[in-house]
Amino acid sequence: MPAPAPLGAIRHLATLARYGNLSSYARQIQRLGGCERPVRMEGHRLDVHAATGEIVREITDRDLPAGQLLIRCNNRRATRCASCAEVYRKDTFHLVTAGLSGGKGIGPAVSRHPRVFATFTAPSFGPVHNRPGGGRCRCGRLHAEDDPALGTPLDPDRYDYRAAVLWNAHAGALWGRFTTYLRQQLASRAGVTRSALRHCLKVSYAKVAEYQRRGAVHFHAVIRLDGPDGAEDTPPAWATTELLTDAIRSAARLAEAPGPVLDGPAYAFRFGEQLDIRPIRSADFAGTSELSSRAVAAYIAKYATKGAETAGTLDRPIRNPVTDLIGSNVTDHARRMILTCWHLGAQPELEDLRLRKWAHMLGFRGHFSTKSRAYSVTLGALRQERADHNEALARARAAEAGHPLPDPDTVLVLSHWRFAGTGLTDAEALFASSQPASHDAEGEPDRAQ
Secondary structure: OOOOOOOOHHHHHHHHOOOOHHHHHHHHHOOOOOOOOOOEEEEEEEEEOOOOOOEEEEEEHHOOOOOEEEEEEOOOOOOOOOOHHHHHHHHHHHHHHHHHHOOEEOEEEEEEEEEEEEEEOOOOOOOOOOOOHOOOOOOOOOOOOOOOOOOOOOOOOHHHHHHHHHHHHHHHHHHHHHHHHHHHHHHHHHHHOHHHHOOOEEEEEEEEHHHHOOOEEEEEEEEEEEEEOOOOOOOOOOOHHHHHHHHHHHHHHOOEEEEEEOOOOEEEOOOOEEEEEEEEOOOEEEEOOOOOOHHHHHHHHHHHHHOHHHOOOOOOOOOOHHHHHHOOOHOOOOOOOHHHHHHHEEEEEEEHHOOOHHOOOOOOOOEEEEEOOOOOOOOOHHHHHHHHHHHHHHHHHHHHOOOOOOHHHHHHEEEEEEEEEEEOOOHEEEEEEEEOOOOOOOOOOOOOO
16 A cells, blocks of 8 residues: 655645646646656756847756756656656667667668677686576575575685676776677688778667676677678678677687786686677567567667666665665675775776766776767757657647747757755655656756746
8 A cells, every 4th residue: 555645745735726737737747757866956057049149948947847857867767757768778779689680870771781699798707506407506405596505606705706706897998899809700700801891890889787686797799790880781682690790709719808916916807608609580579489680679778778786786885884774675696896996986096987886887988889980870869859849749739739839940058956855745746656758858948837
């Protein structure tokens, strides 16, 4: 049974309804699209006619129904804001799909380019509880799929927590080394130099990072071969899926990221022995056993909104490991990885890794979702397309209300907004929970006002 609404929130909404301000209040809250932790801003905005200097419109925070400008947080983490994370997931899905099947400015011919879905894992840092083939673990037990023991060390005192944390910190650099070796291996198989390869072939990719239950990062990637001009250019006939697969295996075996020297020999990081490479054949769900473009895009988009919290840790930075971990749901294994990050972060030779800042990410400081420049459309372009659509809707609404907006090419926007906090008030949260979400321009004052 849901908790009763706060009496103060009910009174506030009743006052707004009495003075006829509830509809404007509703529009401002609905335009957040269900965002749970909006950014609150104070300040003003002036729309000035560029030729005459006339003030066409003035908006201050006092004019807004909530008393402040509310902007979507745009957090990609599902644990922080489910609504904004869902937008990010859908954008990632469209980005990956466009690079596999076309769309969003990419032609459909890209679906005929050689492409694979590859998973790169971390090496072992010590034996952990697992379900090999769904069977019996090394510990002798048959673990259920949701057993919290899965992924935790059989012997925590002998598990190499230091190497596990440093692996996460160097995973992004290792991926960069891999892409260099991949181009080298492709050139070798084509019988050309790396510089000559640029004139006949381009490697494009989109990847996402995922945490295994043991807290180690691994990568899922779509890797595609294009002609020298990118997605719209057909690769040479010798650039086959089989050649790409063979080159990936060799590059993953050769790639190595140098690490720090700590109490002895220098660390060096490589991918684990488990490397899964599957050709992407069909363009859609076709009722076959082939790996489809849509299935791959959905899988990558799913993990783009997750973080280290899937391994039983926190979803926000740590300021003090003692107080921040008290009362949290952090697992013992994740706690040891976080504390290892914190202790290593105090060493001057590891300062560049910023391990304390990224302790809540178990040392990983890279982007969760990345792509090469030529793979497909960018997330920024998708957001701009949505903003342009929302702008057109706002103009149409304003015209219907008898308040047509001036041509944006003739207006200068002068604005000054400053941070005033985050989150919803009780009244806003109550109202948001009872209203359908709107998909208007994110965080802008209602243009029809």
